[in-house]
Amino acid sequence: MTTAAPPRKIPGLGMLRETGKLFALGLDVARGFFQRPFQLREFIQQAWFIANVSILPTILVSVPFGAVIALHLGTLTRQLGAESFTGAVSVLAVVQQAAPVVTALIVAGAGGSAICADIGSRTIRDEIDAMEVLGVSAVQRLIVPRVLAAMLVAVLLNGVVSVVGVLGGYFFNIILGGGTPGAYLASFTLLAQLPDLWISTIKALIFGFIAGVVASYRGLNPTGGPKGVGDAVNQSVVITFLLLFFVNFILTAVYLQVVPPPGS
Amino acid sequence: MGAEVVIEGLSKSFGSQPIWRDVSLSLPPGEVSVMLGPSGTGKSVFLKSMIGLLKPDTGTCVVNGTDIVRCSEHKLYETRKLFGVLFQDGALFGSMNLYDNVAFPLREHTKKSESEIKRIVMEKLAMTGLSGAEDKLPGEISGGMRKRAGLARALVLDPEIILCDEPDSGLDPVRTAYLSQLLIDLNAQIDATILIVTHNINVARTVPDNLGMLFRKELVMFGPREVLLTSHEPVVEQFLNGRRLGPIGMSEEKDSATMAAEQANVEAGHHDGGTEDVRGVVPQIQPTPGLPVRQGERRRKDRVMQILHTLPPEAQEGIIESLSPEEQQHYGVRPHQLVGAGQHAAGGSGGSTVPLPTEHHGELPAEEVANRPGDRASHGESGQHTDAQWWSNQ
Numbered sequence: 001m002t003t004a005a006p007p008r009k010i011p012g013l014g015m016l017r018e019t020g021k022l023f024a025l026g027l028d029v030a031r032g033f034f035q036r037p038f039q040l041r042e043f044i045q046q047a048w049f050i051a052n053v054s055i056l057p058t059i060l061v062s063v064p065f066g067a068v069i070a071l072h073l074g075t076l077t078r079q080l081g082a083e084s085f086t087g088a089v090s091v092l093a094v095v096q097q098a099a100p101v102v103t104a105l106i107v108a109g110a111g112g113s114a115i116c117a118d119i120g121s122r123t124i125r126d127e128i129d130a131m132e133v134l135g136v137s138a139v140q141r142l143i144v145p146r147v148l149a150a151m152l153v154a155v156l157l158n159g160v161v162s163v164v165g166v167l168g169g170y171f172f173n174i175i176l177g178g179g180t181p182g183a184y185l186a187s188f189t190l191l192a193q194l195p196d197l198w199i200s201t202i203k204a205l206i207f208g209f210i211a212g213v214v215a216s217y218r219g220l221n222p223t224g225g226p227k228g229v230g231d232a233v234n235q236s237v238v239i240t241f242l243l244l245f246f247v248n249f250i251l252t253a254v255y256l257q258v259v260p261p262p263g264s
Numbered sequence: 265m266g267a268e269v270v271i272e273g274l275s276k277s278f279g280s281q282p283i284w285r286d287v288s289l290s291l292p293p294g295e296v297s298v299m300l301g302p303s304g305t306g307k308s309v310f311l312k313s314m315i316g317l318l319k320p321d322t323g324t325c326v327v328n329g330t331d332i333v334r335c336s337e338h339k340l341y342e343t344r345k346l347f348g349v350l351f352q353d354g355a356l357f358g359s360m361n362l363y364d365n366v367a368f369p370l371r372e373h374t375k376k377s378e379s380e381i382k383r384i385v386m387e388k389l390a391m392t393g394l395s396g397a398e399d400k401l402p403g404e405i406s407g408g409m410r411k412r413a414g415l416a417r418a419l420v421l422d423p424e425i426i427l428c429d430e431p432d433s434g435l436d437p438v439r440t441a442y443l444s445q446l447l448i449d450l451n452a453q454i455d456a457t458i459l460i461v462t463h464n465i466n467v468a469r470t471v472p473d474n475l476g477m478l479f480r481k482e483l484v485m486f487g488p489r490e491v492l493l494t495s496h497e498p499v500v501e502q503f504l505n506g507r508r509l510g511p512i513g514m515s516e517e518k519d520s521a522t523m524a525a526e527q528a529n530v531e532a533g534h535h536d537g538g539t540e541d542v543r544g545v546v547p548q549i550q551p552t553p554g555l556p557v558r559q560g561e562r563r564r565k566d567r568v569m570q571i572l573h574t575l576p577p578e579a580q581e582g583i584i585e586s587l588s589p590e591e592q593q594h595y596g597v598r599p600h601q602l603v604g605a606g607q608h609a610a611g612g613s614g615g616s617t618v619p620l621p622t623e624h625h626g627e628l629p630a631e632e633v634a635n636r637p638g639d640r641a642s643h644g645e646s647g648q649h650t651d652a653q654w655w656s657n658q
Contacts, residue, residue, distance in 0.1 A: 126355035129317050134369045134417075135345040141372075 025139070025220070026213045032137075032144035039145045046149035050111035054157060058106045062161040065102055066168030069093050074177040086173060087184035088191040094165035096196045101248060102165075103157045104207030107150055108240040112215035115146050116236040119219025120229035128220065138220075147212030154208030155201055162200065195259045203251055207244055214240045266294040266457030266560070267328045267346055267424040269314065274323030274333075276306070276313055282481050283309050287323070289476060289486040291425075292567060294560030296451055296458040298468045300492075300503060301478035302512050307461040308352070310478065311429050314459075315347055316340050327425065345373060348423030348456075352430050354414030356402035362389065363398035366417045373421065388416040392446065407434045412443070419450065425457045426450070432464040440464065444471045444549055452551035452558045465504055469493060470549050473564045477503065479512065488568050490582035491575055493545050509536045545582035569595050 070090050077086045119142065122128050128138045173179045218236035222228035269291040276283045283306035291297050301307045312318045314325055316332045325332040330343045356365045366385045370376055376384070389395055392412040402410055411431065418426060428447070432440040444467055451458055462468060468475060469489075476486035479499050485492055492500055502510025509526055511518055530536045551558055565587075572580055584597050592598055 122358070125358065126351045126353065127357055129312070130349070130351055130355035130357075130414075130417075132317060133315050133344055133347060133349045134372065134421075135341045136369075136372050137341065 022214065022217050025217045028139050029144055029147050029213055032140050033148065035140055039141055042142070043145035043149055046146050047152050050107065050149055050153045051156070053114060054106045054110040054153065055160070057110060058103065058157050058161055059164050061102055061106065062164040063168040065098050066094055066165035067172040069098065070169035070172040071177065074173055074179065083179065084183050084187050085190065086179060087187040090169040090173070091166055091188050091192045092196060094169060095162050095192060095200050098165055099158050099161040100200055100203035100207055101244065102161050103154050103204050104211055104244050105241065107154045107157065107208055108211040108237055108244070111150055111153065112211040112240055113233045113237055115212065116215040116219040116233045117229060119216055120222045120232050123220055123222055124225065124229060143216045146216060147209060150212035151205050151208035154204040158200060158204035199251070199255045203248065206247065206251070210243050210247065211240050214243065266455055268293040269425060269457065270326045272324050274313060274320045274325060276309060276318065276320045284478060284481045284483070287483045289483060291457050291459055292474070292564065293457055294455045295473040295564050296447065296460070296471060296560065297474040297476065298472035299459060299461045299476045299478060300463060300468050302503065303463065305478045307478055308429055311427050311461055314427065315344060315349060345421060346424045348418030348421065348426045350411070350415050350418050350428040350431060352433060353407070354402070354410035356410055356413055358402050361399050361401050362394060362413050365402070365413060366420055369417065369421050384420060388420050392416045408439050411435065422454055423456055428458070428460045430462050431460060432462055432467055440467065445552065447471065448549045449551050449555055451560060452555045455559045465506060468504070469546050473560065488575070488579065488583065490545050490579040494576070494578035494582050507536045545586060547586070565591070
């Protein structure tokens with residue numbers, strides 16, 4: 001993947017090259033999904049590990065997240081006199097936007113950083129090289145199961161966040177905000193529709209993929225020594241977050257164009 | 265028989281900084297080679313380029329007909345199965361115990377049953393003196409043990425080419441000697457091509473068939489061990505003697521002012537850092553008695569005798585002296601004959617009248633002595649006479 005050194009330093013070229021390598025790894029991983037033998041053991045171990053470190057933080061984050069949305073909407077809709085829409089907007093916001101993003105943040109922050117640190121320390125101990133030399137592709141053996149695990153856990157956690165977020169919204173809106181339970185529940189399907197759930201799941205899947213690939217990429221290319229691994233972990237989380245919001249924007253824009261809102 | 269590795273015009277740079285340029289050498293099949301070089305001359309980078317972990321900028325590295333530098337990924341993984349690589353720190357998988365580490369290549373690449381895997385793993389662990397430690401994790405054992413376990417793992421697929429990155433670093437002299445013996449024994453048993461990267465002078469002098477040296481971004485020399493051991497090339501001489509005096513400095517290169525100052529110091533009686541004069545050819549380590557004869561050594565003898573006339577006189581002398589009288593007879597050469605031949609050519613009195621060694625321990629059976637391709641069956645006086653002329657003509 002490395003190319004010959006450029007004769008002159010062109011600003012931005014380094015960044016471009018890194019981006020290219022990141023994409024190349026992404027493609028390699030995507031191709032690896034279909035290559036046999038599949039590392040089932042590694043996949044299950046990693047999925048269990050990522051779920052383990054991220055499930056509690058996810059729940060803890062999603063309760064207040066749902067609550068904040070509910071509280072804001074509660075006051076706003078009351079002023080507008082559109083209280084019947086509180087539930088609808090809350091569900092839409094939580095399922096379509098909040099859930100995948102919260103999930104991905106946690107998967108990247110808890111799971112991705114662990115993946116990056118693990119791969120990074122293996123790289124500086126020459127373990128990755130040793131594996132390659134033994135004729136075993138490190139991407140196939142280590143990276144693919146991790147990325148798949150991140151994707152699986154992201155999708156599953158997305159469901160958890162959706163449920164917990166909506167429950168949190170319900171709790172704060174009805175119990176604390178004094179809303180009417182019947183109206184709240186009945187309005188669920190006013191704005192939200194089934195495709196919202198699909199796009200939510202697809203987003204979670206893609207975000208999980210990004211988190212896994214970025215973490216692995218930074219882990220495979222630390223810049224020298226144990227400190228480099230620390231830096232790589234830090235960077236992997238930051239890069240994932242940046243990519244995440246950007247990709248989320250694009251996916252949402254495309255989705256709104258493709259799927260018409262109900263009633264229009 | 266081990267695979268041959270032919271490297272031509274290999275260059276590597278990181279960014280704008282060249283590591284080494286235009287390295288060409290070939291590792292003859294089944295022979296043991298050592299690559300020397302001061303720290304930081306890119307020896308490890310060289311090893312990694314040989315197995316395709318780093319991509320050289322130019323050049324080719326052909327193993328069994330496959331160019332490692334430019335072949336497809338699939339082909340690369342296939343070719344890598346021929347290699348056994350010992351990394352500097354063993355590069356064991358930290359999450360697995362020694363047994364699983366050594367069994368890893370077998371489980372990945374073969375369909376052997378667990379009981380068979382167990383037999384092979386235990387055999388390799390015993391070979392490297394690690395019996396009983398198979399349940400330990402790499403973090404729980406010493407650096408020397410990690411290194412030996414790394415070697416066991418490298419050997420488990422019966423590689424045709426073994427690459428060792430500083431097998432001696434971090435080992436005490438005794439363990440280094442054992443490891444050297446182990447490598448030679450291995451070579452005798454499986455006839456693998458071995459390349460050792462090191463800066464240990466003792467290993468370089470006693471283990472290899474061929475020696476090479478990297479310095480100042482290029483390959484200074486590569487050839488039969490006798491050539492480097494008797495060389496008067498300043499870099500090689502300085503390195504083999506471990507002296508401060510010479511072109512190698514604390515940072516890689518030295519300017520002439522420093523060199524002159526050091527020379528003056530030494531002349532004034534200041535010690536030059538070398539412990540003893542270790543020039544000259546010393547006997548090579550032989551396989552443990554009871555093991556088969558090293559096929560590579562036999563092939564090398566033929567090869568070296570064929571190119572003998574192209575080597576410097578001192579190296580020729582060293583090679584001839586290392587032969588047994590029977591072999592000298594077989595190849596039609598005699599110690600000190602060369603010097604005589606040289607004098608003869610210079611117009612001096614003929615040295616070729618030195619008599620043959622009178623005691624022979626009997627002729628070796630024909631199959632025990634390797635045949636020189638195109639051997640002129642040069643036994644007896646006439647054959648030797650032609651040989652003497654053959655050298656003096658060079």
